[in-house]
Amino acid sequence: MGIIDKAADVIISGGLVAFPTETVYGLGGDGLNPSASERIYAAKGRPSDNPLILHISDISQLEPLVKEIPENAVRLYEKFWPGPLTLIFKKSAVVPYETSGGLDTVAVRFPSNAVAQRLISASKTPIAAPSANTSGRPSPTRASHVAYDLDGKIDIILDGGACDFGLESTIVDVSEDIPCLLRPGAITLEMLRDVLGKVNVDKAVTDMLEGGELPKAPGMKYTHYSPNADVIIVRGERQKIVQKINELIADTDIRLKVGVIATEENKYSYKGCEVLVAGSIKEPEKIASNLFKMLRKCDHHGIDRVFAEGLPENEIGLAIMNRLKKAAGYHIIDA
Ligand code: TXA
Ligand code: MG
Numbered sequence: 001m002g003i004i005d006k007a008a009d010v011i012i013s014g015g016l017v018a019f020p021t022e023t024v025y026g027l028g029g030d031g032l033n034p035s036a037s038e039r040i041y042a043a044k045g046r047p048s049d050n051p052l053i054l055h056i057s058d059i060s061q062l063e064p065l066v067k068e069i070p071e072n073a074v075r076l077y078e079k080f081w082p083g084p085l086t087l088i089f090k091k092s093a094v095v096p097y098e099t100s101g102g103l104d105t106v107a108v109r110f111p112s113n114a115v116a117q118r119l120i121s122a123s124k125t126p127i128a129a130p131s132a133n134t135s136g137r138p139s140p141t142r143a144s145h146v147a148y149d150l151d152g153k154i155d156i157i158l159d160g161g162a163c164d165f166g167l168e169s170t171i172v173d174v175s176e177d178i179p180c181l182l183r184p185g186a187i188t189l190e191m192l193r194d195v196l197g198k199v200n201v202d203k204a205v206t207d208m209l210e211g212g213e214l215p216k217a218p219g220m221k222y223t224h225y226s227p228n229a230d231v232i233i234v235r236g237e238r239q240k241i242v243q244k245i246n247e248l249i250a251d252t253d254i255r256l257k258v259g260v261i262a263t264e265e266n267k268y269s270y271k272g273c274e275v276l277v278a279g280s281i282k283e284p285e286k287i288a289s290n291l292f293k294m295l296r297k298c299d300h301h302g303i304d305r306v307f308a309e310g311l312p313e314n315e316i317g318l319a320i321m322n323r324l325k326k327a328a329g330y331h332i333i334d335a
Pocket of ligand 2: 131139
């Protein structure tokens with residue numbers, strides 16, 4: 001029996017399998033089995049009011065999971081599935097509340113990664129899968145990241161190498177008349193608006209929420225992606241960012257180990273710190289795919305405080321800055 005069939009047997013019998021997708025690694029269980037969902041929450045240490053995404057490997061699996069398929073959903077999935085896009089629908093009775101975190105809606109995604117597709121097909125059920133990290137930690141983009149967080153708590157890890165995009169899927173709520181972006185990703189706001197025209201953006205995508213405000217994606221309310229180091233974003237004109245970060249480093253207590261998450265272009269500009277190069281400013285997709293690895297590296301290198309160069313918040317930059325802001329707890333300094 002091949003490893004995929006073995007992993008599918010684990011899913012069918014209620015166990016947990018970590019598997020690669022084109023975004024990040026997922027921690028999968030049978031999405032229609034309430035006790036599998038409960039095991040997922042327990043392994044991640046995740047609050048059970050934070051719903052899971054159901055992963056499918058054929059468009060025919062969508063209809064039974066949802067109450068209706070709005071026209072806007074069809075336009076999006078015809079263009080972007082399989083791929084890094086999750087859609088929120090009103091849920092059908094088939095989806096257990098344990099999977100949907102008690103909500104009347106359900107998140108569905110059709111990943112393009114071949115291992116993910118083969119696992120879902122062989123399991124013959126939609127696979128519920130959050131990112132395969134311990135709750136609050138950066139999402140895993142390598143099998144080794146999954147093992148570091150979850151070894152001993154799950155049954156199998158399928159190693160599919162590094163993930164292509166490295167940031168979690170774009171989430172769009174299509175259950176209401178005007179679609180709403182809940183989490184930015186590789187399918188950018190510009191791409192969504194090209195297809196749909198008007199798309200709202202949930203406040204939690206760009207801004208810190210005030211007391212009493214709730215994000216539409218429950219997971220966006222938790223502190224996230226955080227290494228042990230304090231993360232501070234420095235944004236502004238490119239040259240001013242470098243100058244400001246060097247000033248901030250000079251002002252930092254010398255007992256602290258300082259790091260900078262820098263662009264390739266600026267890697268020789270920082271003094272008295274460890275420089276982690278995320279990629280060239282000309283290739284922001286590369287920066288996106290390296291970001292979580294950089295945040296994890298901060299821990300492995302014992303960094304206490306890390307300054308991250310801010311990026312323009314358009315196209316993939318919106319998703320990069322969204323993850324960085326959450327890692328930084330919205331600690332942003334304007335240069
Ligand atoms: O790329 C991805 O989406 C990865 C891979 C494994 O597919 N999965 C992932 O899952 O990022 P997770 O659980 O880490 O993030 C899912 C997000 C959470 O913020 C959750 O609150 C939100 O989706 N979500 C899930 N169901 C929802 C719903 N019915 N309504 C609103 N938000 C929902
Ligand atoms: Mg996650």
